[in-house]
Amino acid sequence: MSATAKSLTLTDVHEGDELPELSYPVTATTVVLGALASRDWRPMHHDHDFAVNRNGTRDIFLNTPNQAAWFERYVTDWTGPKGRLGRMKFRMKGSVFPGDTMVMRAKVESVETDDAACGWASLLVTLSVGDELKTDCSVRVAVPTDDDDNPWTRRGHDWRP
Amino acid sequence: MSTQVEDIPQHVLDSIGEVQYEETGEFPVERGYIWTSCASVENGNPLFWDDEVADAVTGGPIAPPTMLSVWFRPHNWAPGRTEVALPLQVHFDLKETFGLPEAVMTDNTIVFHEPVRPGDILHTRQILRSISDPKTTKLGTGRFWVIDVEYLNQHEELVGVESYTGFGYRRDVAQ
Numbered sequence: 001m002s003a004t005a006k007s008l009t010l011t012d013v014h015e016g017d018e019l020p021e022l023s024y025p026v027t028a029t030t031v032v033l034g035a036l037a038s039r040d041w042r043p044m045h046h047d048h049d050f051a052v053n054r055n056g057t058r059d060i061f062l063n064t065p066n067q068a069a070w071f072e073r074y075v076t077d078w079t080g081p082k083g084r085l086g087r088m089k090f091r092m093k094g095s096v097f098p099g100d101t102m103v104m105r106a107k108v109e110s111v112e113t114d115d116a117a118c119g120w121a122s123l124l125v126t127l128s129v130g131d132e133l134k135t136d137c138s139v140r141v142a143v144p145t146d147d148d149d150n151p152w153t154r155r156g157h158d159w160r161p
Numbered sequence: 162m163s164t165q166v167e168d169i170p171q172h173v174l175d176s177i178g179e180v181q182y183e184e185t186g187e188f189p190v191e192r193g194y195i196w197t198s199c200a201s202v203e204n205g206n207p208l209f210w211d212d213e214v215a216d217a218v219t220g221g222p223i224a225p226p227t228m229l230s231v232w233f234r235p236h237n238w239a240p241g242r243t244e245v246a247l248p249l250q251v252h253f254d255l256k257e258t259f260g261l262p263e264a265v266m267t268d269n270t271i272v273f274h275e276p277v278r279p280g281d282i283l284h285t286r287q288i289l290r291s292i293s294d295p296k297t298t299k300l301g302t303g304r305f306w307v308i309d310v311e312y313l314n315q316h317e318e319l320v321g322v323e324s325y326t327g328f329g330y331r332r333d334v335a336q
Contacts, residue, residue, distance in 0.1 A: 030201075037194070037201035039234035055263065056300070056332055064266050066201060068227040073204035081208045081218050085226045089270040152219045152276065161272050 007080030010111065010119035010145045019078050019106040019123070024070075026062065028098040034066030061095035071125055071137045074104045079121075082144045084151040086120065086161030090137035100129040106139075116158045119145040169292055173258055177289050182250045185284040186232045187239075192279050194231065195224050223276040229312050229321045232283050251287045251308050252327050261303045261329035268326035275318045282315045290324070303330030 024030075035045035040063045043050035051060045062070075068088065076083050096102050106125040113119050121143050127135040140161065142151035151159075199209050207214040208223060215222045224232075256264050277283065293305040310323045 033201045037198045038228075038231050039194075041234075041237040064269055065227070065230055068269070068271065069198055069202045069204065069225065072225055072227040073199075073202045073206070076204070076206050081206055081214055085273050087270070087272045088227070089268070091268050092266065150218060155275070159274065161274065 007082035008078065008143055009147060009149075010113070010121070010143045013108055013111050013121050013143060015108055015110055017108040019074070019108075019125075022074050022077070022104040024102050024104075026096055026098055026100045026102055028060065031060050031062055031096075031098055034069070035063050038063060038065035038069070040065060057095055057097075059097040059099075061097050064092065067092070067096075067127070067135055070102075070104070070127070071139065074106070074125060075123065075139050075141055078106075079141060079143055082150055082152065084142040084154075085139065086142055086159075087140040088137055090135055092135050094129075094132060094134045096127070096129060096134050102134070103128050109138075113145065114160055116154070116160060117145065118151060118154060118158065118160065119143045119149070168295075170258060173255070173289075173292065176251075177291065180286045180288055183284065183286045184233065186282055187235055188232075190224055190232055190277055190279050190281040190283065192222065195222075195228065195279070198225060198228055198231065219276055221278065223278050226273040226277070226321070227271065229271065229273075229277065230310070230323060232277070233285050233310075233312075249287065249308065249310065249325065251289050252306070252325070252329075255289075255292070255304075255306055255327070256329045259304060259329060261331055263301065263332060264303075264327055264329040265300065266325055267305070267328050268324075270324040272322045273320075274322075275314065275320045277314070277320050281320075283312050283320065284315075285310055285312050296328075297333070298328065298330070300328070301330035301332040303328055 032046045044055045045060055045063045048060055051057050104127050106123045108121055109124050110122045121141055123139045125137040125139055195209055288309045290307040290309055295304055305328050308325045312321045314320050
């Protein structure tokens with residue numbers, strides 16, 4: 001892959017833009033792999049009996065750090081590699097279980113350039129199963145203002161996430 | 162101050178805003194885990210797979226920012242350890258203090274600062290920010306609390322801050 005891998009620039013982004021939808025069928029492997037990849041050994045993420053009889057949930061379910069990884073992947077699929085996450089705030093409203101098909105969608109809520117000349121897009125990302133919203137995530141991601149800009153070079157007071 | 166707030170032990174009230182559990186990660190940030198994490202969510206961002214892109218964009222390989230907490234989850238077992246070490250110890254302390262056997266995380270905010278790179282040895286500190294009055298939700302009755310976890314690298318640069326809202330609860334028995 002070329003070192004000039006394509007990245008979005010701020011001129012490509014507008015309030016109200018919708019990101020391409022990502023649909024993914026969740027299996028027990030998705031849940032267990034995600035838990036182990038995030039070093040989360042707690043049994044509700046790999047032990048069906050514990051999840052059902054101790055936690056009172058339907059099945060094992062996706063853990064929080066792995067959901068964060070899913071949100072990161074979804075957003076940077078859109079921005080390209082120069083997109084730099086500044087802040088994520090997510091609220092879990094329901095669990096995601098094996099057998100669910102999770103669907104991620106996002107809308108650009110605002111676009112701005114801060115006082116340090118860093119370009120930002122604020123997104124509301126949702127993760128749903130069917131008609132049920134499972135998690136929503138507010139994301140503030142730095143996007144290059146033009147092809148010569150690179151948010152990853154910002155440090156100290158020039159980085160205001 | 163309400164009656165419910167007065168039920169919170171003084172040592173817990175005193176700990177609000179105080180730094181607790183300063184810890185250093187058990188191992189350096191390493192690429193194998195970065196690739197395992199990316200594989201778990203099918204993240205093909207070339208920053209993590211293509212050194213040429215990483216050199217050009219981030220000055221060398223970095224870890225996915227959302228892996229911050231991964232570097233602090235202790236091994237499930239280690240030689241000589243007599244008890245299972247628990248990440249986010251303040252959360253588990255509160256569960257024990259209030260006698261709440263179950264808990265879930267309801268909110269999580271992560272702010273990202275300096276990139277984390279393979280070989281970094283991070284350290285962390287936990288700060289309890291608040292505890293709610295008793296609440297009843299569909300899960301049961303308990304309390305919400307907010308805990309910040311600050312992450313720094315070996316150069317004392319802040320690499321991120323996570324804020325967790327936890328709900329410790331006891332499942333309500335059906336009437």
